[in-house]
Amino acid sequence: MDLVAIEEIKRLKHRYLRTLDLKRWDEFADCLEPDCQAEYGERLSFSGRDDIVAYMRKSLGPELITMHHCHHPEIDIDPGGHGASGTWALEDKVILWKDRLMITGATFYEDRYRRDASGAWRIARTGYVRLFEAMQPLPEGFRLTANRWADT
Amino acid sequence: MDLVAIEEIKRLKHRYLRTLDLKRWDEFADCLEPDCQAEYGERLSFSGRDDIVAYMRKSLGPELITMHHCHHPEIDIDPGGHGASGTWALEDKVILWKDRLMITGATFYEDRYRRDASGAWRIARTGYVRLFEAMQPLPEGFRLTANRWADT
Amino acid sequence: MDLVAIEEIKRLKHRYLRTLDLKRWDEFADCLEPDCQAEYGERLSFSGRDDIVAYMRKSLGPELITMHHCHHPEIDIDPGGHGASGTWALEDKVILWKDRLMITGATFYEDRYRRDASGAWRIARTGYVRLFEAMQPLPEGFRLTANRWADT
Numbered sequence: 001m002d003l004v005a006i007e008e009i010k011r012l013k014h015r016y017l018r019t020l021d022l023k024r025w026d027e028f029a030d031c032l033e034p035d036c037q038a039e040y041g042e043r044l045s046f047s048g049r050d051d052i053v054a055y056m057r058k059s060l061g062p063e064l065i066t067m068h069h070c071h072h073p074e075i076d077i078d079p080g081g082h083g084a085s086g087t088w089a090l091e092d093k094v095i096l097w098k099d100r101l102m103i104t105g106a107t108f109y110e111d112r113y114r115r116d117a118s119g120a121w122r123i124a125r126t127g128y129v130r131l132f133e134a135m136q137p138l139p140e141g142f143r144l145t146a147n148r149w150a151d152t
Numbered sequence: 153m154d155l156v157a158i159e160e161i162k163r164l165k166h167r168y169l170r171t172l173d174l175k176r177w178d179e180f181a182d183c184l185e186p187d188c189q190a191e192y193g194e195r196l197s198f199s200g201r202d203d204i205v206a207y208m209r210k211s212l213g214p215e216l217i218t219m220h221h222c223h224h225p226e227i228d229i230d231p232g233g234h235g236a237s238g239t240w241a242l243e244d245k246v247i248l249w250k251d252r253l254m255i256t257g258a259t260f261y262e263d264r265y266r267r268d269a270s271g272a273w274r275i276a277r278t279g280y281v282r283l284f285e286a287m288q289p290l291p292e293g294f295r296l297t298a299n300r301w302a303d304t
Numbered sequence: 305m306d307l308v309a310i311e312e313i314k315r316l317k318h319r320y321l322r323t324l325d326l327k328r329w330d331e332f333a334d335c336l337e338p339d340c341q342a343e344y345g346e347r348l349s350f351s352g353r354d355d356i357v358a359y360m361r362k363s364l365g366p367e368l369i370t371m372h373h374c375h376h377p378e379i380d381i382d383p384g385g386h387g388a389s390g391t392w393a394l395e396d397k398v399i400l401w402k403d404r405l406m407i408t409g410a411t412f413y414e415d416r417y418r419r420d421a422s423g424a425w426r427i428a429r430t431g432y433v434r435l436f437e438a439m440q441p442l443p444e445g446f447r448l449t450a451n452r453w454a455d456t
Contacts, residue, residue, distance in 0.1 A: 001156050001159060001160075003155055003156065003159060003307055004307065007307060007310065008305075010377075011378050014375075014376035014377065014378050015378060017376055017393070018376060018378070018391065018412060021393075021410075021412075021435065022412070022435075041298060042298070065436045067395065067410045067435065067436075069375045069376070069395060070375070070376070071166075071221045071223065071375065072165075072166035072169055072170060073166065074163050074166050074167060074170070087170065089166075089169070089173075089221060091221060093410075095438075103297075106173075106219045108170060108173075129300065130298035130299075130300060131173065131174075131217065131219065131300050132219075132247060132296060132298055132299050132300065133296070133299075134294055134295060134296050134297060135295050135297050136291050136292075136293050136295065137291075137292070137293045139291055139440050139441075139443055140292075140440075140441070140444075141440050141441045142438055142440040143438060143440065144437070145407075145437045145438060145439050146345060146346070146409070146434035146436055146437035147434075147436050147437075148433065148434060148435050148436065153308050153311060155307055155308065158311065193450060194450070223318075223373045223374070223375065224317075224318035224321055224322060224373070224374070225314075225318065226315050226318050226319060226322070239322065241318075241321070241322065241325075241373060243371065243373060255449075257450070258325075258371045258397075260322060260325075260326070281452065282451075282452060283325065283369065283371065283452050284369045284371075284399060284448060284450055284451050284452065285448070285449045285451075286399075286446055286447060286448050287446075287447050287449050288443050288444075288445050288446040288447065289443075289444070289445045291443055292444075
């Protein structure tokens with residue numbers, strides 16, 4: 001079992017999720033292969049890193065607080081060590097604080113990873129079929145006491 | 153520190169949780185020792201894999217969306233390497249979407265694991281005392297926009 | 305990559321979070337360096353382990369159920385191996401069950417760790433800038449069906 005490669009891939013996914021929720025799009029882009037395929041549920045499919053990043057940059061502005069947490073990695077390195085597969089459990093929450101709506105959900109990611117000549121791993125394919133997703137108005141009396149995007 | 157055994161046990165627990173929430177009962181059963189003991193809070197105790205799996209199969213049908221996420225593994229391999237102990241933090245959410253109820257909770261698992269002659273780890277004992285568990289009607293205006301079990 | 309040190313630091317953080325939510329203040333204290341600096345958002349700063357522990361002991365009594373879950377570790381061991389840096393994603397929930405209020409939030413921790421002469425890691429600095437924090441009354445019909453602190 002190549003524990004170093006497994007830890008590197010976990011870090012890659014963690015960086016992808018951290019830069020997503022912090023809206024750091026250049027660092028986010030660097031987690032993806034140029035030809036990355038993404039299928040986020042039934043309604044959102046992308047072909048290529050540029051498409052994915054352009055969509056995120058446009059759709060996840062400061063009017064949305066997003067929280068994407070991934071758990072339960074099960075990662076298999078391919079024989080040869082140049083590729084890998086992984087599954088993760090996702091829990092996500094999106095607070096549309098200006099519209100006073102909240103989206104919550106959970107699912108399982110199925111990913112493919114690729115290692116370049118320098119040894120760096122990137123996401124080559126990512127996607128999920130939803131376990132559930134729900135929308136609701138923010139609860140009665142729900143009040144943000146901190147919001148990193150409030151002044152932006 | 154036997155990092156390979158630790159990673160194997162994390163994967164075992166992740167597979168147990170993934171197959172639980174995806175209702176894949178045969179794969180779920182394979183995560184458990186035949187004589188597995190389980191104590192899920194004060195009200196749910198089982199003796200033996202068959203009892204555990206029969207209960208889950210019967211109780212967690214498509215009218216329930218379940219999400220069980222475990223965090224914070226602290227795993228100790230026994231001297232000799234044939235057994236291990238582990239603690240995990242759990243957060244769970246159950247959406248009874250037909251009854252419009254939701255159960256949420258959190259706790260800490262205390263597990264025992266055993267390795268068979270072929271090297272495979274399985275859960276020999278699992279259980280927790282609840283930190284909290286709460287029931288509530290689904291919030292006003294809560295609407296599922298995706299549900300893997302809707303048509304089943 | 306020093307995988308043993310990385311696993312030790314993950315365990316340290318997991319123990320810190322477990323003892324925090326179980327209100328085991330002596331074990332919690334042992335996760336911290338004597339001169340530990342902590343900055344939990346804008347409003348809560350502490351200098352020294354004694355200050356941190358005294359505040360937690362006083363503020364997080366049995367009238368509060370707390371759940372602090374950390375995800376997405378990205379840990380770098382310093383050259384030489386006596387210190388380390390780490391980032392983590394946090395999701396927290398506090399149920400003030402007597403006051404029927406709930407606080408939820410998420411953020412990213414930035415930590416520093418130090419290893420003592422015996423090889424044990426402790427937290428030397430910890431803190432975050434909030435992604436979000438929100439307060440709300442407990443939802444209509446929210447009923448605790450288990451509460452570890454109910455009788456204390």
